[in-house]
Amino acid sequence: MKHLSHPTRSSLAQLARYLGALALLGVGIAHIQQYYADSYSAVPTIGTLFALNFASAAVVSLGLIAPLGRIAGRWATSIRAVLAVSGIGIAAGSLAGLLISENGGLFGFQEVGYRQAIVISIVLEAATIILLSVYLAVNGLGVTRREGRLSPA
Numbered sequence: 001m002k003h004l005s006h007p008t009r010s011s012l013a014q015l016a017r018y019l020g021a022l023a024l025l026g027v028g029i030a031h032i033q034q035y036y037a038d039s040y041s042a043v044p045t046i047g048t049l050f051a052l053n054f055a056s057a058a059v060v061s062l063g064l065i066a067p068l069g070r071i072a073g074r075w076a077t078s079i080r081a082v083l084a085v086s087g088i089g090i091a092a093g094s095l096a097g098l099l100i101s102e103n104g105g106l107f108g109f110q111e112v113g114y115r116q117a118i119v120i121s122i123v124l125e126a127a128t129i130i131l132l133s134v135y136l137a138v139n140g141l142g143v144t145r146r147e148g149r150l151s152p153a
Contacts, residue, residue: 009138009139012134012138013134013135013138013139016131016132016134016135016138017064017065017080017084017131017132017135017139018064018065019127019131020064020084020087020127020128020131020132020134020135021060021061021062021064021065021087022061023091023124023127023128023131024057024060024061024064024087024090024091024124024128024132025057025058025061026120026124026127026128027053027057027090027091027094027121027124027125027128028053028054028055028056028057028058028061028090029054029057030117030120030121030124031050031051031053031054031057031094031121032050032051032053032054033117034050034117034121035047035050035051035054046101049097053090053094056086056090057087057090060083060086060087060090061087063079063080063083064080064083064084064087068080077139080139081136081139081140084132084135084136085132085136087128087132088128088129088132088133090128091124091125091126091128091129091132092125092129094121094125095122095125095126095129098118098121098122
């Protein structure tokens, strides 16, 4: 009987990165859906921010799942870290915007109530923040033994 091994740090980091990218893409899709289906496109400034949220989430998500090792070589790890931090910023900014718009308004707009689309957005934003933070933490903790001393992987 073959024993299952524990996942390696690199496989855990990769899983967190891919799931974080998917959650971030979900954040963007939820916002573009609300932009069109819920008429946020007619709301000044907020509508534009929803469209920009989708565009930025799509670009960052695609960057997180792209084969950067083949494209960027030794810079891939650094580029992925910047993309992960950007994804966290997009999700946290969306969540902060929602909380501000509920508690006093944002750019003259006030959100009322928790529709299903808003709940989905909150869950995806929280998942993005957690998963990409795990990716950064696990990826940053990897060390290798080089010439008798520990150094970053």
